[in-house]
Amino acid sequence: MEVVAEAVVEADAAVVVKMKNLPHLGVGLGFRPNLRTDIFLNRKEIDLLEITTDHYIDAPKTKLDELELLAATFPLIPHSLELSLGSAEGIDQEYLEKVAEIVEIVKPAWFSDHICFTRSGGIKIGHLAPVPFTDEALRTFNQNIEKVKKRISTPLILENITYNLKYPSSEMSETAFIRKLLDETDCGLLLDVTNLYINSQNLSFDWKEYLDELPTDRVVQLHFVGSKRHGDRLIDAHAHTTEEEIWNVFREVNIRCDIKGAILERDEKFPEFYELLTELDSAREIINNEANVLS
Amino acid sequence: MDFLIDNPLTNLAGPAFLVLFGVFSILVLLTQGYFRSTLDRSDKLPIPAIPPEIDPYEVAYLRGGPNELARSLIFSLVQKELVEFEIDGTNNRIKRTAKEPEMVRLPAIERITYEWIGSGREASTVFDAKTGLVKQLEQYTHQYDIDLANRQFLMPPDVAAKAKRYAWIAAGLIAGVGSFKILTAMLLGNFTVVFAIFITIVGFAIAISLGKMPKVTKLGKQYLDRLNLAFSDLKYRSQAPYIGDNPRPAISEGGFAGVDPLLLSVGIFGTGILAGTAFSSYNDTFARAQHQQQAGWGGGACGSSCGSDSGSSDGGGSSCSSGGSSCGSSCGGGCGGCS
Numbered sequence: 148m149e150v151v152a153e154a155v156v157e158a159d160a161a162v163v164v165k166m167k168n169l170p171h172l173g174v175g176l177g178f179r180p181n182l183r184t185d186i187f188l189n190r191k192e193i194d195l196l197e198i199t200t201d202h203y204i205d206a207p208k209t210k211l212d213e214l215e216l217l218a219a220t221f222p223l224i225p226h227s228l229e230l231s232l233g234s235a236e237g238i239d240q241e242y243l244e245k246v247a248e249i250v251e252i253v254k255p256a257w258f259s260d261h262i263c264f265t266r267s268g269g270i271k272i273g274h275l276a277p278v279p280f281t282d283e284a285l286r287t288f289n290q291n292i293e294k295v296k297k298r299i300s301t302p303l304i305l306e307n308i309t310y311n312l313k314y315p316s317s318e319m320s321e322t323a324f325i326r327k328l329l330d331e332t333d334c335g336l337l338l339d340v341t342n343l344y345i346n347s348q349n350l351s352f353d354w355k356e357y358l359d360e361l362p363t364d365r366v367v368q369l370h371f372v373g374s375k376r377h378g379d380r381l382i383d384a385h386a387h388t389t390e391e392e393i394w395n396v397f398r399e400v401n402i403r404c405d406i407k408g409a410i411l412e413r414d415e416k417f418p419e420f421y422e423l424l425t426e427l428d429s430a431r432e433i434i435n436n437e438a439n440v441l442s
Numbered sequence: 443m444d445f446l447i448d449n450p451l452t453n454l455a456g457p458a459f460l461v462l463f464g465v466f467s468i469l470v471l472l473t474q475g476y477f478r479s480t481l482d483r484s485d486k487l488p489i490p491a492i493p494p495e496i497d498p499y500e501v502a503y504l505r506g507g508p509n510e511l512a513r514s515l516i517f518s519l520v521q522k523e524l525v526e527f528e529i530d531g532t533n534n535r536i537k538r539t540a541k542e543p544e545m546v547r548l549p550a551i552e553r554i555t556y557e558w559i560g561s562g563r564e565a566s567t568v569f570d571a572k573t574g575l576v577k578q579l580e581q582y583t584h585q586y587d588i589d590l591a592n593r594q595f596l597m598p599p600d601v602a603a604k605a606k607r608y609a610w611i612a613a614g615l616i617a618g619v620g621s622f623k624i625l626t627a628m629l630l631g632n633f634t635v636v637f638a639i640f641i642t643i644v645g646f647a648i649a650i651s652l653g654k655m656p657k658v659t660k661l662g663k664q665y666l667d668r669l670n671l672a673f674s675d676l677k678y679r680s681q682a683p684y685i686g687d688n689p690r691p692a693i694s695e696g697g698f699a700g701v702d703p704l705l706l707s708v709g710i711f712g713t714g715i716l717a718g719t720a721f722s723s724y725n726d727t728f729a730r731a732q733h734q735q736q737a738g739w740g741g742g743a744c745g746s747s748c749g750s751d752s753g754s755s756d757g758g759g760s761s762c763s764s765g766g767s768s769c770g771s772s773c774g775g776g777c778g779g780c781s
Contacts, residue, residue, distance in 0.1 A: 184675035188703070191494045209671075216668050220491040 166335050166367055169302065170256050172222045172408040174431045176423065179413070183213070185420040192424050193221065194431075197410040198253070200227035204245040211252075218253050224368070224408065225249050225258040229271065232291045232305070233264035233278040240294075247299050256407070257302040257367060259337045262288075262325065279314035280324035285331065292332040304335035304367045309342045309383045311349060322360035335367035338404070340396040341389070341412075345374050345381040354396055358403060366404035371397055371430065372412045386415035389426055394433070401433050409434065459623060460637050467616050467645035474612035474652055481601045484594045484661035492672050498709025499551060503586045504595055504658060505666055506712065508576040511583065512568050513713050515555040515575070518705050520724050525559055527724060537562035551582050595662030602655045609653020616645035669710045677711050680704040684719035 173194025176186065186193060196217060203214050217223055227246050230238065250258050263275040278284040295303060307325065319327075329336060338361075347354040373387030389397075389411070400406070409430050411423060502514040516536060519525035524543050528535040536559050545553060558578045568575045576583075590596040620642030624635045658666070680703040707715055716722055 181675075183671075184673050184679070187492050187672040188676070190492065212667070212671060215489050216492070216671055219489040219668075220672075 165302065165333075166365060167405065169335070169367055169407050170222075171406075172224070172256060174409045174427050174434065175221070175411070176427070177226070177410055177412045177414070178217060178223075179417075180213070181417065182420070182423075187220070189420065189424060190220065192427060195222040195224060195408055195410075197224045197226050197259075197412075198249075200225040200246050200249050200258070201229060203249050204242075214249070214252060222256065223253045224255050224410070225253055226306075227258070227260045228275075229265050230260040230291070230295060231264045231266040232260060232288050232295070233262065233276075233284060234266050234291065235264075235287050236266070236269070238291050238294045239266065243295060243298055250299050250301050255301060257304050257335060258299070259304045259306055259368065261306045261308050262328065263308050275308045277308060277310035277314070280317040280319045280321055282318060285324070285327055288328055289331050292334065296332075302335060302367075303332075304337045305329070305332075306337035306339055306370065307342050307346075308339070309345050309349075311380070313350065320360065322357055326360070326362045329362055329365045334365075336362070336365045337368045337370065338366050338400060339370035339383075339412075340400055341370065341372050341374055341393050342383055344393050344396050345383055348381050355399065358399060363400075363403040364405075366400065367407045369397065369400060369406055369409040370412045371409060371426075384415065385412050388418070388422065389429070394429065397430065398433055406434055456627075456632070456634060456638075460641065463620065463623065463638065463641055466619060467641055470612050470615050471645065471648055471652070474608050474649060477608050478605055478652055478655075481604055481655065482597065482659050484659040485664060487594060487661055490593070490595075490661065490665045490668065492668060496669075496706065496709070498706045499582075500586055500589070501666075501669060501709040502712075503583060504590055504662060505710070507657065508579060508583050509569050510712065511579060511586075512555075512575045514705070514708050515552060515579075516559075516568065517708050517713060517716070517721070517724060518552055518702075519556055519559075520721065521702065521705065524556060527565065528562070529723065534565040535562050536565055536568070551579070554578055554582075590662065593661075593665075594659055595665055597655050597657055597659050605655045606653045609649050612652070613646045613649035616649060617642055620645070666710075673706070673710055676703055676707050677715055680707040680715075684721060 175193050175195035175197065176182065178186065178196040178198045186196070198214070198217065203210055206214075225246070229242055230246065232238075246258075261275050263277055265272055265275060267276075278287075292303065305325075305328070307321070317324075325336065328334070343354050343357060346352070347357065371389050371393060372383075372385050373389045374381040374393065375384040375387055376382075397409075411426050411430070413423060417423075499511055499514055503511040506513075516525060520527075522543070523539055523541050525536055526539050528537055538556070538559060538561070543556060545556075548556065555575060555578075558575050563575075567573065571577060587596060591598055620638055624638050624642070627633075627635050627638070684704065713724070716724060
């Protein structure tokens with residue numbers, strides 16, 4: 148029994164080392180086609196891009212040319228939406244193949260999807276739906292991620308999502324679930340600090356305590372963007388400038404984690420491009436200052 | 443000696459010979475085409491990235507040779523209000539404005555251009571290979587040739603020589619067989635050799651024309667395509683401040699590594715994008731001037747305001763349509779004869 152425990156500890160340590168060895172890619176943007184020219188005009192200000200994998204699946208040649216151009220010019224991180232790792236019915240093998248093809252073209256340091264399910268009974272639900280934090284859900288993730296890893300050897304990192312209600316059937320906290328999930332699947336964490344902040348406000352918990360319980364040594368990448376107030380709730384609309392409260396989460400995470408990449412995730416209501424660059428500068432400044440403090 | 447006029451080839455009946463000769467010529471040309479296609483393998487190299495800093499003049503040179511470089515330079519001086527056009531009927535002159543340039547702030551290549559214009563020049567003389575601006579810019583074009591060849595964007599001279607050698611071998615084979623048959627037929631009193639002469643001439647001409655390699659390599663074209671794709675929106679956005687009655691000041695938005703967006707657009711897409719803007723008279727003038735000189739880029743490529751012919755879906759070769767208005771006339775002149 149002791150031998151098994153030691154082996155598990157060693158395996159965990161190996162994964163952490165693997166995560167630590169991932170390159171520091173810097174601060175960048177979620178690529179959107181309408182930003183393309185501005186991105187190239189300001190190439191020096193952008194360290195990396197995150198592409199939405201789904202935009203290049205079954206895409207016309209012009210999109211694939213765009214992908215090649217981006218890959219030749221920037222470090223790219225593919226971010227997929229539909230692996231549906233929490234689906235009890237398993238992985239859509241055809242979709243997985245297509246994600247694998249994109250990953251092969253881009254050759255990224257890592258790729259990402261979400262801690263959620265987006266498909267049920269063979270039907271796409273068009274939404275990142277939360278899973279109950281149960282052992283059964285963990286087993287489902289394990290099985291699905293194993294299939295992904297068999298096909299794609301590039302490290303996979305998983306993103307926390309926003310959700311509006313807690314399943315009564317949950318057997319553990321979100322942080323405990325994430326810790327077990329990452330331990331069992333050897334994945335990294337894509338921590339969306341905006342999602343964390345929004346959940347903390349909507350579900351009334353302390354985000355610092357959440358961070359205390361999170362396996363921060365597994366954090367590889369961050370997402371950040373402003374939230375949107377809708378009545379008494381916050382929404383992850385990807386349409387607003389990052390507010391100070393979210394920068395505070397970012398700063399705290401930066402103190403606790405070795406961030407390999409941070410992506411501003413803006414999808415709507417695009418401001419003048421220099422405003423996005425200002426946000427990137429702010430993120431870069433936080434990361435660099437902290438690095439200086441630590442060194 | 444009898445063998446020369448009594449052999450399977452000379453004994454072959456006219457129609458049968460024509461079929462055989464046609465097939466032979468096609469095979470020779472296909473073989474030549476195959477060997478020619480193996481000369482430029484640059485497309486097998488990694489896709490070129492967009493560099494953090496782009497020299498719009500270098501891009502203009504890659505796209506359209508010395509003429510396009512000269513156009514971009516003069517446009518830059520026009521945009522800086524250091525140079526203007528004096529249009530008098532068909533007589534177009536470039537001259538300095540009253541504005542005094544800060545010479546130390548002008549890039550050296552623009553300074554040379556400004557000095558060459560001096561007290562005024564006929565627009566058509568810009569492209570004169572012996573005395574024009576293109577001649578003055580030789581030190582720069584030479585350097586561009588070296589840099590672009592190092593990046594495998596321009597065809598190395600030895601490749602062009604090889605292509606010519608293949609062309610002469612292919613042309614020699616076609617002309618040799620054709621001429622032999624025509625001569626022996628005529629010696630034997632058969633003068634119905636029109637089709638044989640036709641196939642010989644056409645085959646010869648095609649073989650020789652295949653001997654001309656494009657100046658820009660496949661990789662160079664890919665690079666231009668990628669610039670077109672990367673900056674496709676810039677074409678329209680950089681025009682916008684200069685369309686309408688109240689054009690905004692010259693430098694209207696943050697540039698790319700200190701380069702004005704419109705100048706960068708001109709470098710990438712050609713001066714055709716100026717049609718419909720406050721600078722459209724510039725474009726019209728150069729279209730006429732270019733038409734008078736007709737100097738080309740590497741014997742065939744379009745060194746004019748029609749931009750890259752690289753065929754990108756939303757960029758290359760489409761600058762003529764930009765502005766959506768008066769481009770037909772301006773580009774038609776600029777590209778005349780070099781399609």
